Amino acid sequence: MTVILVSSDNQDFKVDKEVAERSILIKNMLEDVGESDSPIPLPNVTAAVLTKVIEYCEHHRNDPIQVPEETDDPRKRSNDIEEWDMKFMQVDQEMLFEIILAANYLDIKPLLDVGCKTVANIIKGKTPEEIRKAFNIVNDFTPEEEAQIKKENEWAEDR
Amino acid sequence: MANIFKDTKGKGIKETKDTKKSLGDLPAEVLIHIGLALPCREFGRFLQTSRTIHSCLDSHYVWHRRFTTRFGQAILEDKLNPSLTNNDPSRMSPPLTSSSPRFPSPNSQTFHSSSNNNSNNNSASTSPILQQQFDNHLDPVSAVSSPLPSAASSPRLTPSVALHTLPSDSSSDDGSDGDGNGGERSSSSCAKRPPKGKVRRIDLRRTNMASKEMLIDMYKQLSRMTLPAEDMMIAHMGNQFWRMITSSESKYGKLAELASVWWMDVVAVFVGVPPGRYKVQWRVKVTSDAPVVNTEFRAVLFDKHEDPNTAGEKPNALTFRPTSKQEFVQQTDSPGSRVHKKPFRNLFKGFTILELPGELLVEGDYHGVFLQIRNHDDWKSGLYIDYVRLVNLDDPEQSQESLANGLHGQRVAAGNEPVDDEGEEYYPTSSSSGPLPWFQQTLGINPHARVDPRDRFRSRAARQFRPVNPSALLDVGARTVPNSTSAPANAGGESPSTARNRGDQLDENGQPMERPDSCLPL
Numbered sequence: 001m002t003v004i005l006v007s008s009d010n011q012d013f014k015v016d017k018e019v020a021e022r023s024i025l026i027k028n029m030l031e032d033v034g035e036s037d038s039p040i041p042l043p044n045v046t047a048a049v050l051t052k053v054i055e056y057c058e059h060h061r062n063d064p065i066q067v068p069e070e071t072d073d074p075r076k077r078s079n080d081i082e083e084w085d086m087k088f089m090q091v092d093q094e095m096l097f098e099i100i101l102a103a104n105y106l107d108i109k110p111l112l113d114v115g116c117k118t119v120a121n122i123i124k125g126k127t128p129e130e131i132r133k134a135f136n137i138v139n140d141f142t143p144e145e146e147a148q149i150k151k152e153n154e155w156a157e158d159r
Numbered sequence: 160m161a162n163i164f165k166d167t168k169g170k171g172i173k174e175t176k177d178t179k180k181s182l183g184d185l186p187a188e189v190l191i192h193i194g195l196a197l198p199c200r201e202f203g204r205f206l207q208t209s210r211t212i213h214s215c216l217d218s219h220y221v222w223h224r225r226f227t228t229r230f231g232q233a234i235l236e237d238k239l240n241p242s243l244t245n246n247d248p249s250r251m252s253p254p255l256t257s258s259s260p261r262f263p264s265p266n267s268q269t270f271h272s273s274s275n276n277n278s279n280n281n282s283a284s285t286s287p288i289l290q291q292q293f294d295n296h297l298d299p300v301s302a303v304s305s306p307l308p309s310a311a312s313s314p315r316l317t318p319s320v321a322l323h324t325l326p327s328d329s330s331s332d333d334g335s336d337g338d339g340n341g342g343e344r345s346s347s348s349c350a351k352r353p354p355k356g357k358v359r360r361i362d363l364r365r366t367n368m369a370s371k372e373m374l375i376d377m378y379k380q381l382s383r384m385t386l387p388a389e390d391m392m393i394a395h396m397g398n399q400f401w402r403m404i405t406s407s408e409s410k411y412g413k414l415a416e417l418a419s420v421w422w423m424d425v426v427a428v429f430v431g432v433p434p435g436r437y438k439v440q441w442r443v444k445v446t447s448d449a450p451v452v453n454t455e456f457r458a459v460l461f462d463k464h465e466d467p468n469t470a471g472e473k474p475n476a477l478t479f480r481p482t483s484k485q486e487f488v489q490q491t492d493s494p495g496s497r498v499h500k501k502p503f504r505n506l507f508k509g510f511t512i513l514e515l516p517g518e519l520l521v522e523g524d525y526h527g528v529f530l531q532i533r534n535h536d537d538w539k540s541g542l543y544i545d546y547v548r549l550v551n552l553d554d555p556e557q558s559q560e561s562l563a564n565g566l567h568g569q570r571v572a573a574g575n576e577p578v579d580d581e582g583e584e585y586y587p588t589s590s591s592s593g594p595l596p597w598f599q600q601t602l603g604i605n606p607h608a609r610v611d612p613r614d615r616f617r618s619r620a621a622r623q624f625r626p627v628n629p630s631a632l633l634d635v636g637a638r639t640v641p642n643s644t645s646a647p648a649n650a651g652g653e654s655p656s657t658a659r660n661r662g663d664q665l666d667e668n669g670q671p672m673e674r675p676d677s678c679l680p681l
Binding site: 093094097100101104112113116117119120123124125126127128131132135136137138139140141146149150153154155156157158159 | 180181182183185186188189192193195196197198199200201202203204205206207208209210211212213379382383384555557
């Protein structure tokens with residue numbers, strides 16, 4: 001069974017229902033709509049991003065669906081990104097952000113996790129100034145505030 | 160926040176991107192997701208980048224999530240429900256009896272056994288270790304300001320005794336029934352605590368009453384990678400056997416000093432240790448071989464949901480048991496080549512770092528690390544403990560601290576310094592374990608006699624003519640030969656009995672000791 005997804009720039013994408021349902025948003029929509037064949041509009045996702053998202057969902061179509069609530073189970077938790085996912089995420093920063101935003105909007109938790117871990121890996125090892133530079137963040141602290149917050153969080157340096 | 164995507168259909172994507180996107184423009188829930196994925200140091204740095212990010216991430220919710228992800232929720236629950244915790248007297252001050260050192264202190268038995276069966280206000284789920292660690296350092300300001308509900312006033316926190324008499328098996332079950340398992344006595348979902356030892360779902364509602372300041376404070380305490388002596392669990396700590404002393408030799412200002420003890424048992428517990436490779440380092444001052452020779456230095460890993468009290472019973476991740484002073488010294492940063500020539504008390508010039516051989520590998524999730532120094536045989540004295548720490552080899556900023564990388568090289572090079580032992584005899588002045596005292600006795604060497612250097616040779620020559628029948632060495636009389644080093648490795652190819660006949664002195668391995676250079680050839 002296939003469904004049609006329509007990006008914000010009016011491009012149609014035909015995907016298997018099973019793949020599309022990796023997105024909880026789409027899954028819920030399909031449940032609401034029922035047996036209709038009408039395409040599903042995704043106004044917040046452009047075609048380029050949707051292509052990538054669909055690629056991810058296709059690759060992970062057979063993954064077990066994650067339990068909605070977070071467990072303490074050490075077996076399920078891993079801080080490492082799979083190799084395929086790592087290659088998948090080797091895109092420029094803009095696309096990275098857009099994938100993350102799309103995963104957030106479409107409610108695809110594994111993709112959101114991978115995206116955020118990728119950003120976290122970029123942040124690793126950088127000082128605050130370097131982080132700002134890497135992500136184009138404007139420093140809107142006053143010098144006093146900045147010094148105070150630095151002092152407050154000094155303890156985290158060797159933890 | 161800038162509206163990144165326009166929701167009207169048909170508009171091209173180019174119109175939405177007039178400025179380069181910044182991380183700070185992402186919606187709050189995404190920023191939170193990123194913040195939760197960051198390790199501690201990077202999280203602290205990330206908070207310093209901008210106001211938006213700081214206000215989004217320095218929130219009660221985020222700290223709550225970070226805490227429960229790293230340390231689990233059980234610790235937080237134990238802290239918030241004091242009425243349900245076990246009111247054991249602090250392990251740091253056991254009752255003082257003169258006969259106690261041969262046995263574990265009463266508290267340590269509680270500590271080592273898994274199911275506490277105190278009937279009334281018990282909890283098998285409490286961890287006195289963590290309770291004590293935290294209580295020692297609770298910032299008085301935050302203690303006053305954070306609204307910790309007392310159990311009496313909060314109706315939700317009904318002590319549910321049945322819950323805690325369940326045996327806490329540490330098998331990691333499917334987490335889905337962790338929540339419903341256990342006592343059904345209390346109707347309120349907040350008081351229903353999943354039994355200890357089982358994997359359970361994180362439900363932030365259970366610990367929502369913890370304030371942000373409290374969460375941060377606890378996080379700070381529990382995430383320490385260096386534990387001072389006063390946060391260790393030391394059996395027989397008090398006045399007579401072990402005592403805490405103030406000292407400027409420690410940056411913490413305090414040391415644990417071993418006066419004399421039989422049951423030596425020191426435990427340090429780390430929780431929420433991030434995945435990585437670690438070295439274990441103990442900073443100690445050793446003035447006698449007894450506390451370290453044949454002492455086991457071990458490390459055990461345990462899961463987040465496991466009871467730290469029972470962690471000690473698990474198999475070792477690392478263990479080190481030196482059978483000689485030299486073996487011990489090899490793992491420290493002291494110059495060790497003059498083991499046999501210097502009086503023992505000058506061997507370690509003050510404090511030394513003992514780094515356990517091998518790496519502690521923490522994989523996957525955050526784990527707890529249980530470290531122990533134990534020796535339950537014979538009296539020993541002469542040990543000072545400053546701290547124990549975990550050095551993260553994967554962290555370039557920290558891995559320099561490991562002896563394997565740094566100081567080790569220095570130590571090896573220091574072998575050529577001149578010996579200055581002031582003519583003193585090399586004999587440990589405190590009673591030590593091992594066969595040395597027995598050999599001394601058999602050969603007629605009196606370790607306590609102070610001999611004039613010239614007379615030394617005369618008496619040794621005199622000793623040489625004393626017939627030493629090898630079979631006499633087998634006749635041990637009332638004393639049994641300590642079996643720890645009774646099979647000396649004859650690496651030198653010379654049998655111990657021949658060496659003995661020559662009147663050579665033997666070290667505890669049965670090998671001939673090197674003679675001091677000033678000795679006349681015999």
